Amino acid sequence: xxxxxxxxxxxxxxxxxxxxxxxxxxxxxxxxxxxxxxxxxxxxxxxxxxxxxxxxxxxxxxxxxxxxxxxxxxxxxxxxxxxxxxxxxxxxxxxxxxxxxxxxxxxxxxxxxxxxxxxxxxxxxxxxxxxxxxxxxxxxxxxxxxxxxxxxxxxxxxxxxxxxxxxxxxxxxxxxxxxxxxxxxxxxxxxxxxxxxxxxxxxxxxxxxxxxxxxxxxxxxxxxxxxxxxxxxxxxxxxxxxxxxxxxxxxxxxxxxxxxxxxxxxxxxxxxxxxxxxxxxxxxxxxxxxxxxxxxxxxxxxxxxx
Amino acid sequence: xxxxxxxxxxxxxxxxxxxxxxxxxxxxxxxxxxxxxxxxxxxxxxxxxxxxxxxxxxxxxxxxxxxxxxxxxxxxxxxxxxxxxxxxxxxxxxxxxxxxxxxxxxxxxxxxxxxxxxxxxxxxxxxxxxxxxxxxxxxxxxxxxxxxxxxxxxxxxxxxxxxxxxxxxxxxxxxxxxxxxxxxxxxxxxxxxxxxxxxxxxxxxxxxxxxxxxxxxxxxxxxxxxxxxxxxxxxxxxxxxxxxxxxxxxxxxxxxxxxxxxxxxxxx
Numbered sequence: 104x105x106x107x108x109x110x111x112x113x114x115x116x117x118x119x120x121x122x123x124x125x126x127x128x129x130x131x132x133x134x135x136x137x138x139x140x141x142x143x144x145x146x147x148x149x150x151x152x153x154x155x156x157x158x159x160x161x162x163x164x165x166x167x168x169x170x171x172x173x174x175x176x177x178x179x180x181x182x183x184x185x186x187x188x189x190x191x192x193x194x195x196x197x198x199x200x201x202x203x204x205x206x207x208x209x210x211x212x213x214x215x216x217x218x219x220x221x222x223x224x225x226x227x228x229x230x231x232x233x234x235x236x237x238x239x240x241x242x243x244x245x246x247x248x249x250x251x252x253x254x255x256x257x258x259x260x261x262x263x264x265x266x267x268x269x270x271x272x273x274x275x276x277x278x279x280x281x282x283x284x285x286x287x288x289x290x291x292x293x294x295x296x297x298x299x300x301x302x303x304x305x306x307x308x309x310x311x312x313x314x315x316x317x318x319x320x321x322x323x324x325x326x327x328x329x330x331x332x333x334x335x336x337x338x339x340x341x342x343x344x345x346x347x348x349x350x351x352x353x354x355x356x357x358x359x360x361x362x363x364x365x366x367x368x369x370x371x372x373x374x375x376x377x378x379x380x381x382x383x384x385x386x387x388x389x390x391x392x393x394x395x396x397x398x399x400x401x402x403x404x405x406x407x408x409x
Numbered sequence: 410x411x412x413x414x415x416x417x418x419x420x421x422x423x424x425x426x427x428x429x430x431x432x433x434x435x436x437x438x439x440x441x442x443x444x445x446x447x448x449x450x451x452x453x454x455x456x457x458x459x460x461x462x463x464x465x466x467x468x469x470x471x472x473x474x475x476x477x478x479x480x481x482x483x484x485x486x487x488x489x490x491x492x493x494x495x496x497x498x499x500x501x502x503x504x505x506x507x508x509x510x511x512x513x514x515x516x517x518x519x520x521x522x523x524x525x526x527x528x529x530x531x532x533x534x535x536x537x538x539x540x541x542x543x544x545x546x547x548x549x550x551x552x553x554x555x556x557x558x559x560x561x562x563x564x565x566x567x568x569x570x571x572x573x574x575x576x577x578x579x580x581x582x583x584x585x586x587x588x589x590x591x592x593x594x595x596x597x598x599x600x601x602x603x604x605x606x607x608x609x610x611x612x613x614x615x616x617x618x619x620x621x622x623x624x625x626x627x628x629x630x631x632x633x634x635x636x637x638x639x640x641x642x643x644x645x646x647x648x649x650x651x652x653x654x655x656x657x658x659x660x661x662x663x664x665x666x667x668x669x670x671x672x673x674x675x676x677x
Contacts, residue, residue: 116655122677159519160677161421179428179522193513197441206440209433210521258521311667 110137110170110262110293113126118151125151127317128165136383138284138294140308140325142301142399144408148317149297150190153264157182170262183211185254190266190297192247193310194239200250201226201235204257209304218231218257225253228283245276252283263287265296269303281306301396311395315403316320325395330403333393334358336373340366340380340388347383369393416586416670419677424666426529430523434531437514439538453546457492460552461485461547476613478642485551486641487610488574490633491564492547493540497573498601500536501580502593508532509584515675525672533577533664540573541566548641557641565672572633575656576601578663585670599668604630611640629659 118126127147131138141149154160156169156176167174169181177310195203204222205215226232229249234242242250243305248268255263268284269277284307288294305325313321313328316325321328330386334357341346343366352359357370370376380388442449465481472480508514515528548565551557583596607621608614608630614622625631636652639645646652 157520159675178485179524182520185520189513189516189520191513193517195437195517197444197516202440206437207517209436210430210518210523212429212433212522264510330622333638 108166110139110295112168113152113155115165116152116155116162116167118148118160119163124317127312129314129317131312131319131321133293133295134310136288136291137309138288138296139275140311141297141314142299142304143293143297143314144312146172146316146408147403149314151267152249152314153295153297157185157187158265168194168253171296172234175180183258184261186258186260186263188248188251188255188263188268190270192251194247194254196239198230199236199238200242203239203250207254208257213258213298221257221259222253225256225356228256229253230279235376236329245272247373248272248276250406252280256287260292262293262295264374265294267297267299270299277303279319299396301399303313305395313399313402320402321398325392328398329393329395332398334369334371335393337393337397338368338370338376338388338390339372340368340386341382342386347386352378354379367397369397417673418674419497420669421672421676422669425526425529425665428522428524429533430518430521430527431531433523434528435516435534438532438535442539445519450542450546453543454550457485457488457547457550458649461550461556462486465554465556465641471648472638481554481556482551482642483638484611485547485554485556486638487634488561488642489544489548489551489569489606490630490637491605491610493537493544493572494576494601494604494633496543496628497536497540497576498580498597500539501532502584502587502596505536505581505592506587506590507594509671509674515671519675522555525675526668529664529668529671532581533660533667535573536580537570537573537578540576541569544569544572551641559643561643566639568633568637568640569600571653571656572629572637574660575584575629575663576635578660578667580663580672581667582663585667585674604628609634610611629656632656 109132111131113129113131115128116131117124129152131408141152143149151160155162155167158175159183162176170184172181174181195206198206201222204225204350205218208215208218226235229252230255231246231249234246239247252268266396269280272280284294294307294309308325310324311328312319321332323331341364348359348361348366351357351366352366354370354375355367356372360367360369368376377390379384461481461484465484469480474480475483518528518599537611545566548557548562552562583593587593605616607625608628614625614631617625632652636646636656
């Protein structure tokens with residue numbers, strides 16, 4: 104059954120690479136317009152899922168429709184309507200900034216004359232107008248990523264897929280990118296992004312899915328997820344003796360977690376805990392509202408991933 | 410890696426269906442070449458000039474005539490074929506591998522309506538175009554030196570292109586299974602260089618022992634030389650259809666195999 108209000112409609116989607124399962128039968132529905140976040144630790148299956156959405160990898164099982172069309176059969180017409188910002192920049196080093204946009208437009212069957220004005224506007228959008236004639240090798244990491252974003256918009260796509268768009272960038276560039284992405288969202292484009300930065304997901308995404316080990320383990324609006332999976336407040340305590348840990352645990356409605364030297368006290372009544380901690384000497388503590396990162400760590404655990 | 414059919418494990422054998430994206434791939438390479446046309450053409454013209462002057466005149470004085478041709482004409486018409494082979498081969502190895510692996514150019518293309526079939530065919534057409542350019546440069550040098558002449562030389566041009574396609578396919582196959590540039594040494598040393606030496610570029614294959622003659626008659630460069638040399642010297646190639654068929658077979662088989670292997674490498 105085809106639903107035109109859905110950008111992605113996956114049921115029982117599976118992918119394994121020579122016997123190793125990367126995506127284990129997920130059901131995914133991404134609505135049109137707004138920003139949809141796909142979160143998860145490394146190896147959770149986010150990028151593989153996006154590759155299937157783009158027809159860049161075959162399905163091992165399940166069904167997938169993108170923009171109402173069956174994948175991977177309709178990959179060419181689907182890709183014509185999507186823009187992609189890849190995790191690793193793959194700009195063409197043999198061309199200048201502006202030429203990159205023209206050459207890429209040609210892959211969509213768009214001629215230089217058709218996109219000349221649009222290309223200039225896109226360079227202005229990502230603040231690279233003064234770099235039009237620069238070769239790719241001379242661009243900084245932030246400039247490359249901004250050019251990747253401009254390139255992904257050359258075909259005026261309905262959907263933009265961004266795979267970790269701000270990883271490794273400085274705060275100035277991240278904020279510029281966030282501003283531009285919000286602008287694109289207002290224009291009615293659908294944004295689908297993966298990220299490791301929880302505050303990025305909280306800022307940009309209307310809905311998120313958290314994946315781990317190839318499965319979807321939580322789904323919803325960031326605020327709802329925080330409400331469902333975490334106590335409202337967190338107090339981080341440094342240098343707390345074991346005796347203090349016991350006393351915190353004795354408080355009502357709290358959850359204590361120790362990670363190395365740090366004690367995380369998740370609670371609905373921070374006031375009592377603060378009253379308890381305030382007179383204790385030789386400790387430092389930080390009281391903050393719970394965030395998506397707390398939810399993420401609670402759901403996916405603190406073990407390191409490769 | 411142990412299984413002999415490892416490279417084809419899980420391969421998608423669907424018949425390739427290239428689309429207009431093919432031309433966009435070809436054009437991308439052409440635009441890059443145009444930027445660096447100067448040094449590239451200097452190489453295309455300079456090399457054969459040195460070969461023809463040095464070997465054609467120098468060695469030619471001792472050799473005299475070969476198969477009714479002055480040695481410089483014999484050598485020039487052989488180099489016409491081998492140059493298309495070498496140029497298409499190196500483009501299909503080093504340049505294609507660079508775009509496929511370190512530059513990730515194809516990953517960028519695969520986010521657009523361009524697909525693997527278009528990439529492979531576009532690259533093959535480009536490899537053959539570069540072969541055509543380099544062989545045509547030799548042709549012009551040979552004409553300039555008075556070694557070759559006549560309107561019939563124009564008939565060589567499609568033969569250059571076909572020769573380029575014939576070697577582009579296998580080169581793309583090698584690229585698509587390579588883990589690094591070093592792997593190309595096997596193919597160049599075991600396939601390309603022996604053909605260059607033994608397939609009639611520098612002397613007639615008739616000079617080889619009988620068993621070797623029948624072996625080299627299976628190799629594509631032998632057919633490229635047998636097709637191009639008569640065309641370049643004003644004759645009609647004997648067994649012209651056979652030569653065209655063999656070259657086309659290598660081109661088509663190479664194309665199909667390259668599509669299957671590049672699909673496996675890029676879209677899994």
